[in-house]
Amino acid sequence: xxxxxxxxxxxxxxxxxxxxGLLAGGMRKGAQAETVSSLxxxxxxxxxxxxxxxxxxxxxxQAASISDAFFANGYLIARDRLWQLDFDYxxxxxxxxxxxxxxxxxxxxxxxxxxxxxxxxxEFQALPEQVRECAQAYxxxxxxxxxxxxxxxxxxxxxxxxFDYTPLHWDVLDLIRIRAEATGNTKAEIRRxxxxxxxxxxxxxxxxxxxxxxxxxxxDGLDVHAVTEQDLGWFGVLQDALPTKHLHDEIPKNDSxxxxxxxxxxxxxxxxxxxxxxxxxxxxxxxxxxxxxGPRHVIHLTAPGLDVIGGGSAGMPGVMxxxxxxxxxxxxxxxxDQEDLFIxxxxxxxxxxxxxxxxxxxxxxxxxxxxxxxxxxxxxxxRYATHGPVVSADANRNRAxxxxxxxxxxxANGLLANIGxxxxxxxxxxxxxxxxxxxxxxxxYADTAGNIGWQxxxxxxxxxxxxxxxxxxxxxxxxDWSGLQPLDALPNSFNxxxxxxxxxxxxxxxxxxxxxxxxxxxxxxxxxxxxxxAEVLQASAHxxxxxxxxxxxxxxxxxxxxxxxxxxxxxxELAAEAAILRGWSGHVEAxxxxxxxxxxxxxxxxxxxYNTLVSEALRSDLPAPLNASVxxxxxxxxxxxLGSDPHSVSRNLLVNAFQLAVEEARERxxxxxxxxxWGLLHTLQLRHPLHTAPSIAQQFLPVGGETTHSGxxxxxxMARWYNPELSEHALAQxxxxxxxxxxxxxxxxxxxxxxxxxxxxxFPGQSGLPNSPHYDDxxxxxxxxxxxxxxxxxxxxxxxxxxxxxxYPKRKTP
Numbered sequence: 001x002x003x004x005x006x007x008x009x010x011x012x013x014x015x016x017x018x019x020x021g022l023l024a025g026g027m028r029k030g031a032q033a034e035t036v037s038s039l040x041x042x043x044x045x046x047x048x049x050x051x052x053x054x055x056x057x058x059x060x061x062q063a064a065s066i067s068d069a070f071f072a073n074g075y076l077i078a079r080d081r082l083w084q085l086d087f088d089y090x091x092x093x094x095x096x097x098x099x100x101x102x103x104x105x106x107x108x109x110x111x112x113x114x115x116x117x118x119x120x121x122x123e124f125q126a127l128p129e130q131v132r133e134c135a136q137a138y139x140x141x142x143x144x145x146x147x148x149x150x151x152x153x154x155x156x157x158x159x160x161x162x163f164d165y166t167p168l169h170w171d172v173l174d175l176i177r178i179r180a181e182a183t184g185n186t187k188a189e190i191r192r193x194x195x196x197x198x199x200x201x202x203x204x205x206x207x208x209x210x211x212x213x214x215x216x217x218x219x220d221g222l223d224v225h226a227v228t229e230q231d232l233g234w235f236g237v238l239q240d241a242l243p244t245k246h247l248h249d250e251i252p253k254n255d256s257x258x259x260x261x262x263x264x265x266x267x268x269x270x271x272x273x274x275x276x277x278x279x280x281x282x283x284x285x286x287x288x289x290x291x292x293x294g295p296r297h298v299i300h301l302t303a304p305g306l307d308v309i310g311g312g313s314a315g316m317p318g319v320m321x322x323x324x325x326x327x328x329x330x331x332x333x334x335x336x337d338q339e340d341l342f343i344x345x346x347x348x349x350x351x352x353x354x355x356x357x358x359x360x361x362x363x364x365x366x367x368x369x370x371x372x373x374x375x376x377x378x379x380x381x382x383r384y385a386t387h388g389p390v391v392s393a394d395a396n397r398n399r400a401x402x403x404x405x406x407x408x409x410x411x412a413n414g415l416l417a418n419i420g421x422x423x424x425x426x427x428x429x430x431x432x433x434x435x436x437x438x439x440x441x442x443x444x445y446a447d448t449a450g451n452i453g454w455q456x457x458x459x460x461x462x463x464x465x466x467x468x469x470x471x472x473x474x475x476x477x478x479x480d481w482s483g484l485q486p487l488d489a490l491p492n493s494f495n496x497x498x499x500x501x502x503x504x505x506x507x508x509x510x511x512x513x514x515x516x517x518x519x520x521x522x523x524x525x526x527x528x529x530x531x532x533x534a535e536v537l538q539a540s541a542h543x544x545x546x547x548x549x550x551x552x553x554x555x556x557x558x559x560x561x562x563x564x565x566x567x568x569x570x571x572x573e574l575a576a577e578a579a580i581l582r583g584w585s586g587h588v589e590a591x592x593x594x595x596x597x598x599x600x601x602x603x604x605x606x607x608x609x610y611n612t613l614v615s616e617a618l619r620s621d622l623p624a625p626l627n628a629s630v631x632x633x634x635x636x637x638x639x640x641x642l643g644s645d646p647h648s649v650s651r652n653l654l655v656n657a658f659q660l661a662v663e664e665a666r667e668r669x670x671x672x673x674x675x676x677x678w679g680l681l682h683t684l685q686l687r688h689p690l691h692t693a694p695s696i697a698q699q700f701l702p703v704g705g706e707t708t709h710s711g712x713x714x715x716x717x718m719a720r721w722y723n724p725e726l727s728e729h730a731l732a733q734x735x736x737x738x739x740x741x742x743x744x745x746x747x748x749x750x751x752x753x754x755x756x757x758x759x760x761x762x763f764p765g766q767s768g769l770p771n772s773p774h775y776d777d778x779x780x781x782x783x784x785x786x787x788x789x790x791x792x793x794x795x796x797x798x799x800x801x802x803x804x805x806x807x808y809p810k811r812k813t814p
Contacts, residue, residue, distance in 0.1 A: 044140035048808040052801040057766035057774030060300040067137040069303040074141025086167040098371035110237040138317040193227035194621040210522040221474040233392025264505035265332035269452040271499040280446035280752040284330030285744035292686040293768035296746035318418030328750040335521035336440035338406040342475030351395040357477035406459025412438040456490040504530035553785040554717040561586040566635040590679030590711040600661035679709025681738035759787035
């Protein structure tokens with residue numbers, strides 16, 4: 001008879017104790033001989049849960065109920081990623097200063113300002129019952145693991161002992177309070193207003209061309225001359241890197257902007273009519289900054305009514321990218337302008353009053369106490385207007401600034417959406433679950449019935465007529481939002497006629513979409529990754545899993561090939577290097593000398609053309625780099641922006657940039673072109689965020705290093721970014737401007753219906769613990785693109801098991 005977790009529990013009780021029963025029974029038949037059993041008695045479980053882990057440390061959870069499965073989800077993420085989990089929780093709830101000191105008071109203030117202020121209990125109760133139960137179970141699982149630490153049965157991870165603090169217990173209502181999902185669009189609003197004040201608004205298109213084409217206009221009543229970067233106030237603090245110089249290396253000034261400019265993903269679904277097996281294929285590879293521990297944790301949750309596997313995020317219950325027994329689901333960043341700045345006119349004698357809809361209104365006020373390590377607690381006042389949090393104020397100018405954000409609205413909860421997605425079984429239930437999802441996202445879908453689909457999701461504001469969200473607006477009531485638009489206002493596609501759908505963060509609004517009415521966004525990524533994906537998928541009449549794997553690791557750059565075509569005749573002493581580029585295939589491989597030369601040339605091209613096109617007076621408001629599509633367009637068709645003889649100016653800049661590239665290549669890689677390789681420059685090394693603390697550096701060794709060479713760039717399907725805009729100070733410290741800073745660490749290809757054929761990677765590893773074998777064990781297969789089995793069926797899970805543990809309910813003392 002098959003022994004379910006419930007039967008195991010009854011058997012253990014009859015034997016006089018859970019431990020005695022399991023140790024007497026040992027492993028189930030079929031499990032690998034080297035598997036070792038362990039037991040963990042925990043408060044909060046209803047019945048025993050079995051956990052089988054494979055060679056990569058992926059937990060396969062088998063529970064008697066869905067809530068117990070989510071309990072195990074929380075327990076296991078805490079076991080593997082406790083410091084990451086706790087740090088992010090502290091940051092989101094504004095509790096970093098109590099551990100790391102006064103430098104973090106600003107971050108704590110900003111995060112507390114953007115917590116949800118409505119009726120948190122009512123928000124939680126309005127969720128579906130099963131979502132509430134799973135959320136509570138997840139939090140209980142986290143707390144159960146933390147309790148094992150406080151009971152001294154397991155030692156604290158090194159970060160806690162080295163900095164002498166303990167992890168926080170979680171409150172499920174914090175999953176309702178935590179809302180901040182800043183996208184950075186408000187910085188662009190400030191930039192455009194500053195340019196408008198100088199009569200240079202058209203210059204904004206050099207770094208952010210609007211798609212679809214759109215004319216920038218200043219909202220009526222906005223004094224652009226009064227707008228400054230200080231207007232962002234606490235919202236700027238929320239978006240910027242943490243002030244952690246004393247904890248780790250100095251973060252480049254443009255780090256957060258660089259990260260947001262590159263974050264994205266690729267995803268595609270292929271219908272059965274276009275695959276070799278007659279089953280759908282779904283592929284996804286989220287692009288995020290590389291880190292240790294990484295952004296995804298892979299888990300498999302099984303219970304009656306639940307069987308889901310894939311990559312999740314610490315602190316977010318369930319799976320973000322993966323599949324269950326019925327459907328597969330992926331995601332990329334969609335683009336919705338979800339935040340607006342409103343300029344308030346405040347009362348000259350009462351700065352907490354602002355003029356709105358013809359009358360003076362009092363700002364809401366909330367006092368909060370921030371504990372500060374090593375110093376006295378600090379009491380701060382948070383202020384709120386009709387529009388949302390007040391992020392800055394200048395009483396001397398009778399001025400304040402408030403932020404409206406979709407993710408602060410009632411019902412807009414992003415942390416619990418995975419639960420409904422994981423339980424969905426068809427297109428309708430999948431779309432219903434997306435109504436809870438507020439972050440702007442392209443969701444791809446495939447099911448075992450052979451259907452494929454795409455649904456754009458996320459909070460879409462209903463803006464007032466005449467406001468496009470691209471510049472700040474007066475907060476006098478004329479431009480207030482009237483709420484959020486429904487999911488049905490966003491585009492979708494079900495079983496498209498072409499037999500496939502792909503998305504790589506490009507403008508993907510359908511041709512007949514009413515953009516002028518709904519004003520989703522005018523800011524999208526360049527289309528180069530998508531163009532390559534579409535080229536390959538359209539040419540594949542009988543697509544295979546291996547082809548999708550190859551496409552995820554594809555390094556062909558159509559941008560690079562187009563740029564190389566603009567290279568003019570060069571001086572004879574550069575002819576040999578020019579020939580390297582002219583004969584290049586366009587593949588940005590780590591071993592390629594042409595790729596190395598091209599990336600250096602592209603970097604110098606951008607700088608030289610930026611300096612030519614942007615006057616020094618505008619550079620502080622219009623930061624480099626130029627947009628890739630814009631620069632390519634100028635290279636291909638020089639225009640009056642380059643002066644009276646644009647072709648000559650362009651030709652000279654192209655040659656000068658090439659000369660600089662060759663000189664830099666020789667300096668960095670030596671005089672012999674045969675020894676040039678892109679990977680020598682495009683290296684990858686990950687360090688713990690607190691690595692400048694000697695004790696942390698000793699325990700958490702770097703992942704990768706100068707000999708870890710990577711291909712790809714920001715415009716290849718295998719996206720691997722770098723940040724050439726490092727400061728002179730950073731360069732003087734020896735920072736490598738071509739080092740890899742982000743890309744796809746989690747990759748997945750699903751064979752829909754034949755689930756055991758699905759594959760994945762999760763770099764650098766499952767665990768954040770330095771003594772774990774799963775701290776960085778994915779480095780080599782990730783570098784080699786060697787996808788690993790994402791085993792799903794019970795038989796394959798048992799066959800792949802390398803360890804086995806049981807979580808069981810503690811017996812209460814009568």
